[in-house]
Amino acid sequence: MQLQYFLLVAAALFCIGVYGLVNSRNAVRVLMSIELMLNAVNLNLMAFSNYLDPQAIKGQIFTIFVIAIAAAEAAVGLAIVLAIYRNRDTVDMEQFNLLKW
């Protein structure tokens, strides 16, 4: 097993997440794409932790912090989606143009 395999898979997952982030119309799907990107970053950190720093596994510490931040982000993001849905009665990203010129 080599480090490069893991990094390539993580890069592919990150690119899928970017595509979904830009092209999704549903606001919940945008949050799911953000979770995909965060997981790709976690995979990178874990691969580096195992192959470059196997004794003091600091990559795993960073991964745990990223997981905690991602949980907080998911909770607040879904609460914002609920509030917007209650105000605008839609989850279409194209109609959330309140702050757009």
Added chain:
Amino acid sequence: MNLAEGVQIVSFGILAAMMLGAAIGVVLLENIVYSAFLLGGVFISIAGIYLLLNADFVAAAQVLIYVGAVNVLILFAIMLVNKRQDFQPLRRGWIRKAATAVVCAGIFALLSTMIVSTPWAISTATPAGDASVVVIGLHFFSDFLLPFELASVLLLMALIGAVVLARREFLPDDEADRAQVEALRLPERPRELVPSGRDETVN
């Protein structure tokens, strides 16, 4: 874990294929409920890859937090905002899709050439393996103590913020009135008092 090289490569291939296929399904499927369940598949595959990377604690945390908390939260949000509406198609929407696909493919090509061409300084030390929980605990209570405590404060802030954001602003009028009238009455059935034993003997 002590697995043979071939077993590791085959299981990595299966897990990576599952993960990428489920991720493409998350992004491209029309029904968002299917997307949410496929997202759980992505998280579980990533937990398996973590096991291949000698990280059992983080794999367990991944399953507990992502599959058990975040995915269930996303499913609840989908149930709360599930409105059957067809998004009206954008004018020249395909240009955006094509441009994004080209940009993503470009990013992937750039990253992969960087990954392949970089000479990584692979360490030859034996990995921590099963002692990773001990090492993580040592890090958390020595040199990562301040970020650890800050993370707890951040989680508390996110909890309160999510409650404040998702709460209803006002109650409807009739519900408020009924609550005021019935506030002082206990919701229990009126029942007859049972006579005590001494009165019966006297009678």
